[in-house]
Amino acid sequence: MPILTPDALDPVALLAEVAALGLGGTALFVGSVRRSAEDGPVAAIEYTAYDAMVDAEAGRILAESALRWPETRVALRHRVGRVEAGQASVVAVAASPHRAEAFAACRYVIEEVKKRLPVWKKEIYENGSAEWRANDGSRAAAATPAPRAP
Amino acid sequence: MHLPLDAPAPGGSLTVRCRLLAQYEEIVGQGEVTLELPRPSTVLDAVRFLRARVPNGSLLPERPLVAVNLAHALHATLLNDGDELALLPPIAGG
Numbered sequence: 001m002p003i004l005t006p007d008a009l010d011p012v013a014l015l016a017e018v019a020a021l022g023l024g025g026t027a028l029f030v031g032s033v034r035r036s037a038e039d040g041p042v043a044a045i046e047y048t049a050y051d052a053m054v055d056a057e058a059g060r061i062l063a064e065s066a067l068r069w070p071e072t073r074v075a076l077r078h079r080v081g082r083v084e085a086g087q088a089s090v091v092a093v094a095a096s097p098h099r100a101e102a103f104a105a106c107r108y109v110i111e112e113v114k115k116r117l118p119v120w121k122k123e124i125y126e127n128g129s130a131e132w133r134a135n136d137g138s139r140a141a142a143a144t145p146a147p148r149a150p
Numbered sequence: 151m152h153l154p155l156d157a158p159a160p161g162g163s164l165t166v167r168c169r170l171l172a173q174y175e176e177i178v179g180q181g182e183v184t185l186e187l188p189r190p191s192t193v194l195d196a197v198r199f200l201r202a203r204v205p206n207g208s209l210l211p212e213r214p215l216v217a218v219n220l221a222h223a224l225h226a227t228l229l230n231d232g233d234e235l236a237l238l239p240p241i242a243g244g
Binding site for chain 2: 049053056089115136
């Protein structure tokens, strides 16, 4: 299953993907587009990605997780394209026999995604302006605002 | 865009496909450039070659995050003919 999708994320579908009778503890992480006093009047985020490398790098992250927690099943999806404020942009789920491994694997995968997955976000503000935003908090002006979805 | 060597290299040359992602594509105005480099060349050699020749190249970082053949790479990585090099802006997924 490709990691990237232009469609709305469905955490329940991902929970079903990892479910198994012997896996009694499941951790779910949902990351959403944030609008706050600190972030400013963000209307949406436009996500772009290096598609082929996303699948390759995510494969490495999931393989590392499987080596550390071999009894844990993990699923991951990330949005591309325009995601409105409040909507989910990334979902990671991990199902293990016990909760400690589920929490650890889910945390590991999302932290590595934030550091390594070649995905970029352009914040689109209510006034139509846009800025590239990195996970270290830095911003850079965008050359052209992304077009609004019809 | 194809960027050839200015003169034939004594040790021969290699050709690398270079991807420019996200804001780097906006800066240069192109998402992909083909580089002809002297053999041997490192990733950092390729970045210097690129910055000197593409529009607004000086606005690209001197030492950007890079990938070779879909995996994160070091600036000292030696390039091979046919490699895909990518200049990655600071990661911003999630």
